[in-house]
Structure formats: structure tokens, C-alpha cells
Amino acid sequence: MELIAKAKSLRKVYGSKNSVEALKNIDIEIVKGEILAILGPSGCGKTTLLNCLSGLDNPTSGEVIVLNKNLNKMSEEEKTRFRSENMGFIFQFFNLIPVLTALENVELPLLISKKYHNLPPSEIRKTAMEWLKKLHIHHRAGAYPSEMSGGEQQRVAIARALITNPKVVWADEPTGALDTKNSEELMEIISTMNKELGTTFVIVTHDANVAKKAHRIIRMDSGLIIGEETKKI
Ligand SMILES: Nc1ncnc2c1ncn2[C@@H]1O[C@H](COP(=O)(O)OP(=O)(O)OP(=O)(O)O)[C@@H](O)[C@H]1O
Numbered sequence: 001m002e003l004i005a006k007a008k009s010l011r012k013v014y015g016s017k018n019s020v021e022a023l024k025n026i027d028i029e030i031v032k033g034e035i036l037a038i039l040g041p042s043g044c045g046k047t048t049l050l051n052c053l054s055g056l057d058n059p060t061s062g063e064v065i066v067l068n069k070n071l072n073k074m075s076e077e078e079k080t081r082f083r084s085e086n087m088g089f090i091f092q093f094f095n096l097i098p099v100l101t102a103l104e105n106v107e108l109p110l111l112i113s114k115k116y117h118n119l120p121p122s123e124i125r126k127t128a129m130e131w132l133k134k135l136h137i138h139h140r141a142g143a144y145p146s147e148m149s150g151g152e153q154q155r156v157a158i159a160r161a162l163i164t165n166p167k168v169v170w171a172d173e174p175t176g177a178l179d180t181k182n183s184e185e186l187m188e189i190i191s192t193m194n195k196e197l198g199t200t201f202v203i204v205t206h207d208a209n210v211a212k213k214a215h216r217i218i219r220m221d222s223g224l225i226i227g228e229e230t231k232k233i
Pocket of ligand 1: 022042
């Protein structure tokens with residue numbers, strides 16, 4: 001079993017006075033090709049864990065290895081580059097750039113990544129359009145985020161997350177701002193993309209219905225992993 005990421009003895013303490021121990025000695029392994037859900041109540045440390053695993057935040061102590069690279073040993077600049085070349089991100093409130101159209105939002109990761117600096121703009125546009133088509137949202141290519149529904153914005157966000165062909169996509173409450181129908185559709189899209197592309201997805205959620213679409217569920221409470229289930233789907 002090939003590992004995408006692994007964390008050992010991870011601790012995260014916020015603040016010095018009245019400090020909060022958000023993660024208490026977490027060990028976790030993320031397997032290549034899986035959809036992993038991290039499930040737990042509000043405040044249990046899910047976002048903190050995701051941010052430490054993706055290198056968006058630094059743990060207080062413990063080790064994080066992603067794609068065989070030790071994040072602790074990278075500078076912030078190296079981590080930024082590593083993220084842009086190997087990871088995709090999906091957020092609860094989509095985080096699209098409001099002054100860019102759907103198409104321009106999807107083009108952005110290719111425009112800013114050094115890895116793709118040789119690609120001509122016409123090729124970037126074509127690739128972004130193909131991604132919008134794959135996610136059945138190409139008819140809104142020229143729309144701005146404020147002109148799109150939540151479900152539409154999240155499709156655009158997925159296209160943006162996948163356009164660089166990342167090894168792993170980190171999704172923080174990706175269905176949190178969607179209704180039941182759109183949440184189900186989103187999880188369908190994630191399953192399809194996982195099957196078609198082999199991309200590993202790590203999804204943080206408080207919603208058991210969302211988690212049950214994952215191959216594996218890790219349960220968290222009060223900064224600890226309290227259980228794990230592997231499912232056949
Ligand atoms: N920047 C911060 N400064 C201080 N405390 C923080 C900070 N971020 C998170 N915390 C605290 O750390 C704990 C874990 O928070 P975290 O956001 O990781 O939980 P969560 O499970 O993702 O919650 P939610 O589902 O509500 O987003 C909480 O007690 C929270 O108040």
C-alpha cells in the first residue's frame with residue numbers, strides 16, 4: 001500500500017496563555033487512491049489536522065511526511081511550491097476569486113505555477129474549458145462567482161483543484177454550504193474523479209452522510225482519533 005501522507009505524534013497548541021490543545025498526539029496514514037473522511041463534531045480539531053497535513057499550518061510538534069517529503073524540513077516558500085505542484089484544495093465557501101470568471105478561476109493554478117510556465121495561454125484556456133466541461137459547468141464559463149449558485153461555484157472550485165492533476169485534494173467541509181441535493185451531487189463528483197483519475201481525497205466533515213461516501217472514516221473528538229471504519233463502496 002503506497003502512502004500519500006503520514007503524520008506521527010502530531011500536536012497543535014494554539015496560544016500561550018489559556019492555550020487550546022487542538023491536536024493531541026495524532027498518528028495518521030493516508031493511502032494512495034482512497035477517499036478518506038475525517039468526521040467529528042465542531043471544534044474537535046479537523047481543520048487544524050487538515051491544515052497541518054497540507055502544510056498550510058505548522059504543528060507544535062510531530063512529523064508530517066507528504067509524498068515522501070518531510071514538511072517540517074521545508075521552508076514556507078518550498079511548501080508553497082510543493083502545495084501548488086502536488087495538492088488541490090476545496091473549501092466550504094468555495095474561495096473563488098470574486099473578480100475572475102469561472103473560466104479564469106480555473107485557469108489560475110496553471111498561470112501561477114512555475115511548473116506550467118511554458119504552457120501558452122491558449123492551451124491553458126483550452127485545458128480550463130475541458131475541466132469545466134468535465135464538471136458540467138462549462139455553460140457558466142463567463143459567469144462571476146456572485147452570479148453562480150453554491151453548487152455551481154463548488155463545481156468550479158473542484159475544476160480549479162484538479163486542473164494541475166494533484167496527487168491529493170484536501171477538502172474542508174466541502175458540502176458545508178450546500179443543500180442535501182447539491183451535497184450528494186458533490187460527493188458523486190468526488191467519487192467519479194477518484195475513480196477516473198485515481199486522485200486521493202481527504203474530506204473533513206461533521207456530516208455522517210457525507211462521510212459514508214468515503215472508503216474510510218476516521219472519527220475525531222477533542223483533538224484525538226477515537227475510531228476508524230473501512231467501508232466497501
Ligand atoms: N487560530 C486559532 N487560535 C486559537 N484557537 C484556535 C484557532 N483555530 C482553532 N482553534 C481552536 O482549536 C480547536 C480545534 O479547532 P478546529 O477548527 O480545528 O476544529 P474543527 O473540528 O475543524 O471545527 P469546525 O467543524 O467548527 O470547523 C477549537 O477549540 C478551536 O477553538
